[in-house]
Amino acid sequence: MCGITGYFTFTNNAVDNLIKVQQSTQKLHQRGPDYGDDFVNDKVALGHRRLSIIDTSNAAGQPMKDASGRYVIVFNGEIFNYKELSEQYLSDFWQKNGGPKTTSDTEVLMYLLINYGKDCLSWLNGFFAFALYDTQENTILLARDRYGQKPLNYYYSKDQFAFSSELKSLFEWSIPKKLNYSVLHQYLQLNYIPQPQSMIEGVAKLKPAHYMKIDGSGIQEYQPYYNININKEGYNKYNYQEAQDKLVSLMDESVKRRMISDVPLGAFLSGGIDSSVIVALASKYTNQLNTFSIGYKDNPFFDETKYAKLVADKYNTNHTVFSLTNNDFLEHVHGVLDYIDEPFADSSAIPVYILCQQTRKHVTVALSGDAGDEIFAGYNKHAAEWKMRQNSLVNNLVKAGYPIWNVLPRSRSNKFTNLFRQLHRFAEGGKLSVKDRYWRWASFNTRDQASTLLSEQSLQQVDVPLMDNERNEILKFMNNGDMNELLLTDMNLVLTGDMLVKVDMMSMANSLEVRSPFLDYNVVDFAFSIPEEYKINASMKKRIVQDAFRNMLPEEIYNRPKHGFEIPLLGWFKNELWGMIDDDLLERSFVEEQGIFNVNTIEQLKKKMHSNNPEDSHATIWALIVFQYWWKKYFNS
Numbered sequence: 001m002c003g004i005t006g007y008f009t010f011t012n013n014a015v016d017n018l019i020k021v022q023q024s025t026q027k028l029h030q031r032g033p034d035y036g037d038d039f040v041n042d043k044v045a046l047g048h049r050r051l052s053i054i055d056t057s058n059a060a061g062q063p064m065k066d067a068s069g070r071y072v073i074v075f076n077g078e079i080f081n082y083k084e085l086s087e088q089y090l091s092d093f094w095q096k097n098g099g100p101k102t103t104s105d106t107e108v109l110m111y112l113l114i115n116y117g118k119d120c121l122s123w124l125n126g127f128f129a130f131a132l133y134d135t136q137e138n139t140i141l142l143a144r145d146r147y148g149q150k151p152l153n154y155y156y157s158k159d160q161f162a163f164s165s166e167l168k169s170l171f172e173w174s175i176p177k178k179l180n181y182s183v184l185h186q187y188l189q190l191n192y193i194p195q196p197q198s199m200i201e202g203v204a205k206l207k208p209a210h211y212m213k214i215d216g217s218g219i220q221e222y223q224p225y226y227n228i229n230i231n232k233e234g235y236n237k238y239n240y241q242e243a244q245d246k247l248v249s250l251m252d253e254s255v256k257r258r259m260i261s262d263v264p265l266g267a268f269l270s271g272g273i274d275s276s277v278i279v280a281l282a283s284k285y286t287n288q289l290n291t292f293s294i295g296y297k298d299n300p301f302f303d304e305t306k307y308a309k310l311v312a313d314k315y316n317t318n319h320t321v322f323s324l325t326n327n328d329f330l331e332h333v334h335g336v337l338d339y340i341d342e343p344f345a346d347s348s349a350i351p352v353y354i355l356c357q358q359t360r361k362h363v364t365v366a367l368s369g370d371a372g373d374e375i376f377a378g379y380n381k382h383a384a385e386w387k388m389r390q391n392s393l394v395n396n397l398v399k400a401g402y403p404i405w406n407v408l409p410r411s412r413s414n415k416f417t418n419l420f421r422q423l424h425r426f427a428e429g430g431k432l433s434v435k436d437r438y439w440r441w442a443s444f445n446t447r448d449q450a451s452t453l454l455s456e457q458s459l460q461q462v463d464v465p466l467m468d469n470e471r472n473e474i475l476k477f478m479n480n481g482d483m484n485e486l487l488l489t490d491m492n493l494v495l496t497g498d499m500l501v502k503v504d505m506m507s508m509a510n511s512l513e514v515r516s517p518f519l520d521y522n523v524v525d526f527a528f529s530i531p532e533e534y535k536i537n538a539s540m541k542k543r544i545v546q547d548a549f550r551n552m553l554p555e556e557i558y559n560r561p562k563h564g565f566e567i568p569l570l571g572w573f574k575n576e577l578w579g580m581i582d583d584d585l586l587e588r589s590f591v592e593e594q595g596i597f598n599v600n601t602i603e604q605l606k607k608k609m610h611s612n613n614p615e616d617s618h619a620t621i622w623a624l625i626v627f628q629y630w631w632k633k634y635f636n637s
Contacts, residue, residue, distance in 0.1 A: 003028025077128030274369025
């Protein structure tokens with residue numbers, strides 16, 4: 001796991017920027033604290049920071065050159081099947097050239113690309129972002145893994161092309177900093193940025209499962225090498241029991257692949273089904289697996305450590321619980337805000353940051369259960385959508401009750417107000433089309449609500465047709481078909497833009513590699529070849545995962561509500577963090593002078609947060625705080 005950066009100059013106007021490679025590379029230090037180096041010629045600069053996982057020797061350092069010196073690679077990630085690929089596709093090459101010089105996946109990847117070009121991308125099982133430079137042809141090939149687990153930002157103009165794992169590193173190439181107000185508008189709806197967009201105009205993310213080829217005149221190719229397809233022809237391939245057996249086999253293979261490491265490895269264990277499945281399978285391949293959980297001293301309702309302990313005891317893991325108070329979380333707010341280099345307001349980033357920080361004291365690699373919910377229908381919104389599609393009396397009563405739910409107090413702060421919030425959202429969704437309902441339930445604010453947060457000056461810079469096109473592109477798979485369409489949309493929007501960004505960012509802030517067995521492409525392809533009823537029905541979300549692994553897991557972890565963790569933002573904002581809000585980041589005169597937001601709406605939002613009906617005002621204030629902290633750091637410093 002590493003960080004990469006690079007620069008390609010097309011004209012003499014940008015040649016001077018090549019010398020900035022060391023500054024750009026150094027900004028990635030936390031992603032790769034073990035080693036750093038760079039490559040520079042008169043056209044291209046490449047930089048790399050390394051977190052050593054496979055072949056920790058200096059010989060496997062990067063930028064890595066091939067034996068001839070013609071090719072140079074910088075690579076972030078892991079190729080889990082590199083040994084098999086080496087044996088299958090490079091055995092003759094090694095025999096003719098004296099064998100590999102390292103035991104690293106980097107060297108195998110480099111020679112696969114040299115010998116087979118972009119055709120080898122579909123063979124790779126792993127997560128990655130890389131750039132291969134051909135000094136003779138003066139071309140760069142960039143690619144990103146299938147689901148966007150590893151980031152790759154880029155800036156492109158007539159004079160230059162710059163790329164990096166993180167925006168803070170990309171800024172070191174002296175790219176212009178100009179806000180993208182259309183993306184800001186979407187951020188205020190979702191609390192994160194849908195990919196491949198960026199908050200900086202002219203910057204984008206390389207799309208997942210895409211490659212790009214650049215030469216001295218610019219971008220020549222930008223194409224996908226893989227697509228997730230809903231394979232309805234496969235719906236009848238397996239009966240339910242056969243599908244369970246197939247899932248167990250695929251997950252077992254995936255976990256086994258992800259156990260490869262030359263440094264200490266462990267697993268997150270939350271007490272939920274997904275992480276428990278990973279631990280059960282991983283325990284087969286090591287004598288005593290290291291497992292890690294967060295406990296919540298001040299929030300026993302959300303504390304699932306007793307369920308995690310049941311799994312840890314069953315598999316005799318070396319289990320560590322980090323039992324934290326609300327003050328422990330509060331103490332890390334500024335650390336999280338300081339590392340974020342592009343606005344990202346999923347507040348669960350805070351416990352993920354702490355979990356990664358504490359876990360890194362014990363291991364360098366951790367397995368996680370990420371993506372199980374998106375692929376197999378594990379969220380409450382999936383159950384709500386499934387229920388919405390059933391023409392039941394209860395549904396009709398809830399929808400008819402919209403005027404009542406609309407006047408009742410709604411917030412996540414207690415059991416009853418949270419129930420009113422959920423009933424209101426369900427009834428509100430019942431009035432909408434499938435696409436509009438999905439977008440509403442994925443959002444904290446409607447488009448109109450987001451517009452009221454922006455100043456008139458900012459609204460004039462929002463490209464509404466472009467924003468509509470981007471929204472339509474995200475929702476293009478939802479055509480009133482089965483639930484797999486919704487899950488595929490979740491993969492492209494929520495997983496790529498929110499969940500994977502959070503895990504990558506918070507783990508890399510602490511120099512920890514996190515691997516997600518549910519994102520093995522064999523598992524994902526299988527998941528989209530089975531019918532919706534294998535995943536969700538009236539009584540169960542994530543049905544096939546729960547049933548397939550039932551005999552491996554303690555019965556106690558079944559038949560209980562799914563608990564995320566609600567960071568107590570509302571309480572903090574009313575008390576400990578109120579000064580940061582009212583006297584600093586959202587202080588009235590500062591907001592007026594800044595000119596981005598509607599100061600009157602901001603003031604009303606603060607009052608609403610202090611009212612008896614705060615709704616999700618605290619989530620919107622958190623999105624504003626994250627943006628303001630970022631803006632002050634990168635635009636106002």
